[in-house]
Amino acid sequence: MIKGGDGVLKRFVQLFFIITGGTLGIFLIPELIELLSLKDIALLDKSYIHAPLGAILFFVITFWLVDYVVGFIRRIEESLVKAPVTDVLFGSLGLILGLIVAYLVGTFLWKIQLQVVSTVLPIFLSILLGYLGFQVGFKKRDELVNVFSIPTRIGKKKGSEEEQENNQSLQSLKILDTSVIIDGRIADICQTGFLDGTIVIPRFVLEELQHIADSSDVLKRNRGRRGLDILNRIQKELSMKVEIYEGDFEDIQEVDSKLVKLAKVTSGLVVTNDFNLNKVCELQNVGVLNINDLANAVKPIVLPGEEMNVLVIKDGKEHNQGIAYLDDGTMIVVEEGRNYIGKQIDVLVTSVLQTSAGRMIFAKPKLLEKAL
Structure with a gap:
């Protein structure tokens, strides 16, 4: 079975042979007829027969030569592509x-x-x-x-200074995704000066925010409006340069995929708190700033064996577990803490689990430790 590319090339080679045969037929067929003493045949003596006759002869030849010619062209093509x-x-x-x-x-x-x-x-x-x-x-x-x-x-x-400024401006593009805008902490981070360069807000992210703000669901509507308020604050209250990217990638449907594509095109950094988008950016070698990583980095370090005073507010998923929270929102799983729900108790940290999605502290009541 002939592949599409080989089929087209084969037809092109055959066409070349036919045109060449027709051209040579005009000039050489009369001499060939005279050499073979075929002038007595009236049909062959007609000048308009010579070109078709040469074309037919060369077309017949292609049945033996075309595969070799196509193979030779393909080998040259492969060599040029690899070079x-x-x-x-x-x-x-x-x-x-x-x-x-x-x-x-x-x-x-x-x-x-x-x-x-x-x-x-x-x-x-x-x-x-x-x-x-x-x-x-x-x-x-x-x-x-x-x-x-x-x-x-x-x-x-x-122009080295101008180029350095241009490169810095390209590398300092910070592209915001929908989740980090709705989260709201990005405005405070920008205000403290931890982010430099230009904030880029794609038009398709604005459209998604507007769609969320117009939702019939009250929770979604409030989140969308909060995101729009955060953008308004970034544009009007902060000194950072903010640009709206008007382009769109119509062949891509997902907003996250559009953000990754935009970051590749502009050599910018995606700013997000979406764990899945963070992983996609890492897999595609796209720079990403996860504000959850920043939040985790500035949280106080808690080591196993340290003592803490917490309020157990509810039971956990496992048997006899209790759940407490630090002021920064970090969840503490208190083993054997179900009996202390609603009470302020001292606990001892047993282990800490920290990922891009957040941090979780495991602890047990200090009273239980003393009893043991």
């Missing part, structure tokens, strides 16, 4: 220059009346100089790159 771009580029430039030199030399040779010099020698020179030009361009590519890059290096020295 580095600089090798192909400078090799091609050398080939073109070689052919130009061969043409200029050929214009003088054609004026010479000797048949061999005026016909065969130009063809030989074209092949030779084209080959030499390709080899010189290919093997001297590193030196040529250095020669062509001299003006660029001079320009870089003159």
Whole structure:
């Protein structure tokens, strides 16, 4: 079965053979007829028959040759695809220059009346100089790159400060996602100066916020309106530069996927508190700032064995567990704490589990420890 690409190439090769056969037929078929003494056949003596006859003969030949020609072209294609771009580029430039030199030399040779010099020698020179030009361009590519890059290096020295500013501005783009806007802490973080550069708010994120703010669900509507208020605060109260990205990636449906694509295009950083988006960015080598990581980093360090005073407010998922919270919202799982619900007790930390999704502290009542 012929692949799509090979099928098209095969038809192209066959078409080339047919056109070549028709062209040669016009000039060579009459001589062939005369050589074979076939002038007596009236049909062959017609001039309009010669081109179709040559085309048919060459078309028949393609049944044996087309696969070899296609295979040869494919091997050349694979070699060019595997070769580095600089090798192909400078090799091609050398080939073109070689052919130009061969043409200029050929214009003088054609004026010479000797048949061999005026016909065969130009063809030989074209092949030779084209080959030499390709080899010189290919093997001297590193030196040529250095020669062509001299003006660029001079320009870089003159405009190095501007380029550094541009690079810094590109690297300092902070792209906000919907969850981090609704969360609200991003405004306080920007106000403290922990984020620098330009805040980018994509239009598709604004549309999602507006959609949430217009929701019939009261909770969603309040969250959406809170997000819009946070954006209004960032734009009006904070000194950071805020830009609205008007573009959209219509071929991508998910907002998170659009954010990742935008970060790749602009070399910016995605600011989020979405655990799943954080992982997607890491998998696709996109820079990401998770404010939960920042929050966890600035929380007081709690070590196993430390004593804490907490209020147990509800029971946990496991048997006899109680749940308490620190002022920063960190959840504390108190083993054997169910009997202390509603009471302020001293506990001893047994272990700490910390991830990008948050931190969880496991503890047990100090009274129970003393009893043991």
